[in-house]
Amino acid sequence: MLSKTSSSPVVSRRRFLGGTAVAAGSLSVLSKQASAQVTVPVQVNFGSPATTPWVWPLAFARHAVPLPAWEALDPPVIPADHQRYDEFAPVKFYDMSVTEILSRPHPELAESLVMAYQGSVPGVTFINHYGEPVLCRIRNDLPLELNGIGSPDIITHVHNGHHASESDGYPGYWFSPGSFRDHHWPMIYAGGDWREAKGTLWYHDHRMDYTAQNTYRGLAGFFLLFDHLDSGNENDPNHEAFRLPSGVPDGPRWRGCYDIPLIFTDRRYDANGVLVMDVMNMDGHLGDKYLVNGRVQPYFEVERRKYRFRLLDGGPSRFYNFWLSNGMTFHHIANDGNMLPHPIETDHVQLGVSERADIVVDFSQVPDGVNELYLVNREMQIQGAKPEGVLLSYADSNQLIKFIISPERNVVDHSRVPANFRPLPEMDTPVVRTRNIAFDRKNGMWTVNGRIFDNDRADVTFKQGTAEIWNISSSGGWAHPVHIHMEENRILSYNGKPVDSGILHCRKDVFTLYPGDEMKLYIRFRDWTGRYVMHCHNTIHEDHAMMVRIDVVP
Amino acid sequence: MNNRNQVVSSDPSVLVQFANRRSALRALMIPAGAAVLSGCSSVTRLAEEPAPAISDAEVGRMRRDASGVRTFKNYVLYDQDGRKLYFHDDLIRGQIFAAGFGYAKCQGICGRISGNLVEASGMLGGLMGNPVRFYTFSLAQDSPADMREAMEIRGILGKPGWKYLTGSPEAIRYVRCSFGFFDSGKEDTLGTPATHTGMIRFGHHSLDKWSSCPGLGTPTSIASSVGWLLPPDRRPEFARMNRNVPNSARAIPGWTPSKPLLAQV
Numbered sequence: 001m002l003s004k005t006s007s008s009p010v011v012s013r014r015r016f017l018g019g020t021a022v023a024a025g026s027l028s029v030l031s032k033q034a035s036a037q038v039t040v041p042v043q044v045n046f047g048s049p050a051t052t053p054w055v056w057p058l059a060f061a062r063h064a065v066p067l068p069a070w071e072a073l074d075p076p077v078i079p080a081d082h083q084r085y086d087e088f089a090p091v092k093f094y095d096m097s098v099t100e101i102l103s104r105p106h107p108e109l110a111e112s113l114v115m116a117y118q119g120s121v122p123g124v125t126f127i128n129h130y131g132e133p134v135l136c137r138i139r140n141d142l143p144l145e146l147n148g149i150g151s152p153d154i155i156t157h158v159h160n161g162h163h164a165s166e167s168d169g170y171p172g173y174w175f176s177p178g179s180f181r182d183h184h185w186p187m188i189y190a191g192g193d194w195r196e197a198k199g200t201l202w203y204h205d206h207r208m209d210y211t212a213q214n215t216y217r218g219l220a221g222f223f224l225l226f227d228h229l230d231s232g233n234e235n236d237p238n239h240e241a242f243r244l245p246s247g248v249p250d251g252p253r254w255r256g257c258y259d260i261p262l263i264f265t266d267r268r269y270d271a272n273g274v275l276v277m278d279v280m281n282m283d284g285h286l287g288d289k290y291l292v293n294g295r296v297q298p299y300f301e302v303e304r305r306k307y308r309f310r311l312l313d314g315g316p317s318r319f320y321n322f323w324l325s326n327g328m329t330f331h332h333i334a335n336d337g338n339m340l341p342h343p344i345e346t347d348h349v350q351l352g353v354s355e356r357a358d359i360v361v362d363f364s365q366v367p368d369g370v371n372e373l374y375l376v377n378r379e380m381q382i383q384g385a386k387p388e389g390v391l392l393s394y395a396d397s398n399q400l401i402k403f404i405i406s407p408e409r410n411v412v413d414h415s416r417v418p419a420n421f422r423p424l425p426e427m428d429t430p431v432v433r434t435r436n437i438a439f440d441r442k443n444g445m446w447t448v449n450g451r452i453f454d455n456d457r458a459d460v461t462f463k464q465g466t467a468e469i470w471n472i473s474s475s476g477g478w479a480h481p482v483h484i485h486m487e488e489n490r491i492l493s494y495n496g497k498p499v500d501s502g503i504l505h506c507r508k509d510v511f512t513l514y515p516g517d518e519m520k521l522y523i524r525f526r527d528w529t530g531r532y533v534m535h536c537h538n539t540i541h542e543d544h545a546m547m548v549r550i551d552v553v554p
Numbered sequence: 555m556n557n558r559n560q561v562v563s564s565d566p567s568v569l570v571q572f573a574n575r576r577s578a579l580r581a582l583m584i585p586a587g588a589a590v591l592s593g594c595s596s597v598t599r600l601a602e603e604p605a606p607a608i609s610d611a612e613v614g615r616m617r618r619d620a621s622g623v624r625t626f627k628n629y630v631l632y633d634q635d636g637r638k639l640y641f642h643d644d645l646i647r648g649q650i651f652a653a654g655f656g657y658a659k660c661q662g663i664c665g666r667i668s669g670n671l672v673e674a675s676g677m678l679g680g681l682m683g684n685p686v687r688f689y690t691f692s693l694a695q696d697s698p699a700d701m702r703e704a705m706e707i708r709g710i711l712g713k714p715g716w717k718y719l720t721g722s723p724e725a726i727r728y729v730r731c732s733f734g735f736f737d738s739g740k741e742d743t744l745g746t747p748a749t750h751t752g753m754i755r756f757g758h759h760s761l762d763k764w765s766s767c768p769g770l771g772t773p774t775s776i777a778s779s780v781g782w783l784l785p786p787d788r789r790p791e792f793a794r795m796n797r798n799v800p801n802s803a804r805a806i807p808g809w810t811p812s813k814p815l816l817a818q819v
Contacts, residue, residue, distance in 0.1 A: 046616070081801040100815055113816050139806055143814040144785045147761045148622070152786060153795070166801035175803030176786035176795045177811060209765055209779065270622070278616040279764045280624075280734030282753070383738045443663055444735055444744045444751035445768035452768045455775065477739060530800060544753065545768055 053297035060249035088186035090135035110273035114218035123221025157206035165530020171208035212539030234415035284317030284384020305413035315353040321379035334358035339421035352481030386479035429467035446546035473518035614731025629725035651687040657694035658704035673773035758783035
């Protein structure tokens with residue numbers, strides 16, 4: 001029975017069956033979450049079904065398994081397709097398939113049809129080492145018919161991998177089911193400089209105009225890099241090595257592992273518990289279910305020792321402000337995949353989409369008798385465009401993971417948090433020019449310096465091996481985590497103030513512009529040539545062409 | 555009960571819904587410039603728009619049918635020939651379309667967007683025998699005569715599949731918001747003629763595929779966006795995988811398409 005009131009939309013009562021939260025219900029949930037009085041309009045969608053938290057354990061993707069030494073890729077790789085292939089001849093080969101699978105994020109939700117790297121959501125975890133070049137073949141084995149969310153075309157980007165353009169996942173280089181593409185990951189430091197080493201990267205789909213939909217529908221995973229310093233061995237006999245908590249879980253083998261990747265994604269489900277996305281949304285998509293490694297509000301059993309958590313904001317649009325529920329401090333050791341020069345003791349970490357933070361939490365500091373602790377998000381966000389800038393109380397925060405702490409005190413822990421990691425490289429490449437890059441919006445369309453993105457037009461032509469100063473700015477009421485491919489860069493000033501300390505002083509590949517912000521960046525592109533992009537990593541904005549094409553030329 | 559919005563009056567000449575009796579009475583006073591169609595029921599300049607009590611986000615709130623496919627309300631609209639159409643049943647259901655917003659007297663972006671759409675439509679041709687529809691929704695309650703004139707100026711009057719559409723402010727607001735063209739906190743900005751959205755909404759309703767790109771982008775990007783709504787093997791050639799790129803993808807030898815795990819809608 002349809003009902004109609006004079007100035008509100010026609011609402012079907014059928015929608016209310018099944019106990020889903022409706023518009024009014026969603027508002028009341030949100031107002032319960034918000035401690036502040038906020039009157040901005042909220043993005044209203046139907047609410048996901050209620051789910052019981054802490055019923056499933058935290059899950060982990062399996063490690064990506066390279067081909068055995070005696071097996072070669074067939075058809076063979078074409079070395080001429082890859083820059084400097086012979087110089088960095090691969091010693092490790094992967095053959096990965098992208099397929100659709102059924103995946104259930106919680107026992108009270110349904111199985112949803114999603115896309116998966118090597119049958120896994122999140123995708124299988126790559127464990128790679130500097131000095132051991134890799135060749136990864138990615139096959140598109142998706143079906144030709146994939147209705148609803150996403151496109152069956154794919155192109156895989158290792159977020160901030162220092163890779164040649166033809167292996168970087170440029171959005172326009174997507175390919176359809178029935179094809180494969182080879183990616184050469186040479187495992188070299190940018191500029192040959194060990195101080196440019198990276199650690200926590202991730203890989204995800206980057207198909208033009210469908211990145212938000214494809215990543216939402218499953219295509220994201222971790223890509224971890226190790227070298228002689230960040231060696232992944234807390235018992236490393238090399239005393240130069242950091243010996244941080246080590247052991248990355250491999251699927252069901254997680255006990256005795258203390259190097260824990262965590263991807264945070266917020267999602268929404270319909271009355272039947274099936275994954276749903278409002279693909280018409282142009283501001284940013286906010287989910288009401290908080291997933292970690294693909295499961296809604298999992299628990300994780302931990303020992304009373306140090307753990308390295310690699311936090312990744314997997315989007316599509318939400319900002320996070322991570323705290324522990326008892327307010328305890330931890331060490332922030334890496335940002336955006338780069339070790340900081342020194343660890344920073346802090347009680348919180350803020351991330352925008354695609355940003356990462358590595359933290360070391362020492363559960364031995366938790367008092368006896370306390371066996372539960374929660375990782376929570378205290379960033380208030382009720383619209384996809386930006387967070388509110390309000391710190392939620394613990395009572396109103398989003399609870400993400402429940403740590404169940406073993407009472408056992410007699411735990412062996414040889415891991416360390418050294419006082420020094422990697423010094424920052426000098427910004428010693430001479431600057432050859434300054435550019436102003438203004439992100440703006442005209443008639444609802446994202447512009448960069450007044451122009452609409454065009455895949456067939458280079459917006460920036462950058463001479464390889466030089467440096468430039470970029471003044472990036474954003475107007476309007478959105479927060480934009482701006483990501484630049486291929487290299488990390490440095491912030492010289494933020495809203496006119498020099499940046500000479502803190503996280504913003506360190507190497508970054510994501511630069512979050514809050515409304516009205518401007519930043520001055522030191523930019524370099526070394527080692528490779530070809531097409532790259534800079535774009536907002538609110539994946540919804542990205543798909544509506546908030547993007548810049550950068551051609552690195554010899 | 556069907557899914558169509560109820561009309562207040564059973565009088566067939568009263569074509570739109572009114573917020574209250576006062577606005578209904580005002581609508582009967584036909585202001586200057588309103589068109590009266592020959593052979594059709596009269597269309598008037600519409601009643602004053604009630605002050606928005608709800609946000610654009612709420613107006614455009616996502617709706618899905620029982621099978622999970624996106625669905626829309628059946629607001630009444632009129633095309634350039636005065637033909638009465640229902641938004642969901644006549645314009646969305648089973649269609650492949652590209653839809654923009656504008657108004658007949660626009661001296662700003664509408665002309666360029668129209669030109670881009672015309673060029674894109676030329677690239678698409680008949681598209682596998684199922685012609686793509688091109689819709690422009692009027693943000694200024696244009697009359698059919700104004701809409702016909704605008705189409706004639708832009709060379710699209712009489713072209714099959716092209717429609718200029720007008721309706722009540724409530725109906726047009728719903729169309730715009732259900733297509734996602736609003737900025738939260740800046741209500742109506744993208745629906746106001748002076749600052750109206752230039753984004754194009756693409757839809758393939760039966761495949762539940764939706765995307766959007768700037769109307770001021772290139773005709774190629776617009777035509778490609780339509781092509782990408784289709785499964786890869788049914789797209790026009792220019793919307794297929796580009797083999798002229800570095801390290802181009804290659805065919806998997808002996809590959810056959812996998813069957814979908816679940817029946818597709």
